[in-house]
Amino acid sequence: MAYICCMKLSSSLLARLYNQHEAISDIIAGKPVSALTQVPAPGKWSAHDNIAHLAVYQPVFIGRIQQIVLEHEPVFDRYNADVDPNFAAGRERNTGDLLQWLTVERGRLETLITGLPGAELDRVGIHKKYGRLSIRQWTEFFLLHEAHHMFTIFQRVNDMPL
Numbered sequence: 001m002a003y004i005c006c007m008k009l010s011s012s013l014l015a016r017l018y019n020q021h022e023a024i025s026d027i028i029a030g031k032p033v034s035a036l037t038q039v040p041a042p043g044k045w046s047a048h049d050n051i052a053h054l055a056v057y058q059p060v061f062i063g064r065i066q067q068i069v070l071e072h073e074p075v076f077d078r079y080n081a082d083v084d085p086n087f088a089a090g091r092e093r094n095t096g097d098l099l100q101w102l103t104v105e106r107g108r109l110e111t112l113i114t115g116l117p118g119a120e121l122d123r124v125g126i127h128k129k130y131g132r133l134s135i136r137q138w139t140e141f142f143l144l145h146e147a148h149h150m151f152t153i154f155q156r157v158n159d160m161p162l
Contacts, residue, residue, distance in 0.1 A: 008117075008118040008121060009113070009114070009121070009136065009139075013136070013139060013140060013143070014114070016143045016147075017106075017109070017110055017113060017114075017139065017143065018110060020143060020146060020147065020150070021054070021102055021103070021106050021146065021150075023150060024051060024054075024099060024102070024150060024153060025099060027150065027153055027154050027157065028047065028051075028095070028153065028157055031047075031157045033095075035047065035156070035157045036048040036051075036095055036156075036157065038156065040156060040159070045152075046156060047152075047153045047156035047157050048091070048095055048098075049091055050149045050150075050152050050153045050156070051095055051098050051099065051102070051153060052087060052090035052091045052093065052098055053081050053087060053090070053149060054102060054146055054149050054150075055090055055093075055098045055099075055101045055102040055105070056081065056084065056086045056087045056090040057079060057081070057145075058102060058105040058106065058109060059105055059108075060079060060084075061109065061138075061142050062105070062108055062109050062112060064076055064125060064138065065109075065112055065113065065125075065135060065138065065139075066112070067125070068123050068124065068125035068135055068138070069116070069120055069123060069135075073124050073125065073126055073132070074125050074126065075125075075126045075128065076125060076126065076127055076128065077128055078127075078128060078129055113135070113139055116135065120135065121134060121135045121136050122134050122135070122136070123135055125138060127141075
């Protein structure tokens with residue numbers, strides 16, 4: 001994608017928005033299903049569960065951005081995957097389907113974020129833990145959250161006993 005069209009967003013943010021999620025396929029390449037589905041401890045998520053979470057959360061995030069555009073400073077609770085029926089359903093999908101869904105939804109997110117006029121990027125939504133965040137800041141938050149789960153996926157599939 002061309003980065004020039006969206007100078008109202010930093011090049012770092014745009015590069016991660018466009019490409020960060022693609023590393024998941026590289027991280028899990030060649031790993032057996034057992035490495036993806038291994039639960040490290042009771043109550044912890046497998047690599048597959050983390051991928052399901054990222055795939056399911058992306059449309060939730062798109063909805064939040066759309067709400068920020070339409071409303072004056074909407075307030076959002078912390079997202080809790082454990083009570084989201086879509087997460088439970090996502091966990092049942094195979095990893096390949098989840099990665100494809102993630103890619104499709106990322107296209108929707110890219111189009112939404114990069115299509116906003118500069119002034120719209122300054123609109124604010126309130127996160128109950130992190131406070132008033134502009135759409136730029138929400139996007140940064142989203143990408144950092146995604147990176148955290150990607151690191152967890154890396155750890156899960158590479159945590160092999162010596």
